[in-house]
Amino acid sequence: MDFLHSQLARIQHHLAFVAVDPIDWKFYVQGISWAVTLFESYLLLRQYPLYSKTEPPAALKAHISAAEFEKSQKYGKDKAKFALFSGLYKQLLDSVLIYVGFYAWAWEVAGLGMARFGYGPEYQITQSVGFVFLLFFLSSLPTIPLSVYSTFVLEEKYGFNKTTPALFVTDMLKGWVIGGVVLAPFLWAFLRIFNWAGDRFVPWLMMFILAFQLVMVIIYPMIIQPLFNKLSPLRQGDLRSRIESLASKLKFPLKHLYEIDGSKRSAHSNAYFFGLPWSKHIVIFDTLIEQSSAEEVEAVLAHELGHWYYLHPTKMLAVSQLHVFSIFALFPAFLHAPPLLTSFDFPKAVAAKPPTIVAFLLFQMILTPLEAFVSIAMHAISRHFEWEADRFACELQDMLPGEQEKMADMGDRLGRALITLHVKNLSTVWVDWMYSAYHHSHPTLTERLKALEAFQSARKAGAKRGL
């Protein structure tokens, strides 16, 4: 641990020199965030012409009707136009907020609000919580029209929207209340730990964040999710017994098996699992059960169990901890850099002893370009995990002797389920490689079908050689 600290101190020392230079941070943040937005727009423009293709890829031709293909192309086109507009709109908004000194203003307003109740600036943590809420609330208001358009115009046009205006409003209000109830104590504890630990905050805050994530894993399904959706035990029948038997054969610690009323808001479909290592919950969307046969849904679950078998969620958690660690490790250099705050219009008195939360927020903005690369790497890892989980489903028959006959066609079933999922969700079929590398957490349907075929023929070739 001491070695770690001395290394960190060295890096921070070097960076402190960099940060003391009077860099115009505001100009830098404006420039770099526009660069990222323009790059994202460029990717959309690369992808856009593919929505005008009149034929699906050869591998999909047999599985998708001309009408379905045409509809998915139109849906893709509309979504791309919307993404282009909303990306530029949000960037313009951020840019204006930075330009007019919104962050300094919000800090001041939070301070004035506290002063009314007789709390001075010595209550920095309270002011920080007020500041974050003000920022969050005010900056989310201008994006409401975007969600309204996306839900009631775009999704509606293609028959996906099931949300009523009343549900939309209650969802938003609930979201704000829950955000407040969860975020305020989190922020408060985060800043308390930071103040208490001083320069040695990295391991303490990392432990705190890990603990918070674990608590959320427990609280989310028990308290938060039921506020939005109804989870009911999956009814008895073919599907339930298939999944229960699969889980028990793989020694998957299945605690609850739920069906969720996803159809309340949208016709898009899905399935997932979550929980602690010794107690897992599987959730299947009612839309998926409706759209696919029991044996196809079983294959989707076989894929999900592949994620569990290969510890994908744990590995992702480890990667995200590493990410948090690197952000924390770089942070102190910026914390002690007064030019950072003054260039964002904060008064000299505040900048001289920067409030942690403000410095952290500005620091995040400076990291924007780096975060774009992090997300490319995370997506690449996630696509590899998807590939691995698909292979798991195909090879399940070799892991469960005695089940060979029943599981022999798992790959085909998964392929059929994926096709149904894609077709019903009108997912994009033609994909630009650069757009996909940047945005996609899953391989494309064509890639997955090809891989499924390759897994199966590799299995058969192995069997023929007597392996």
Ligand SMILES: [Zn+2]
């Ligand atoms: Zn998956």
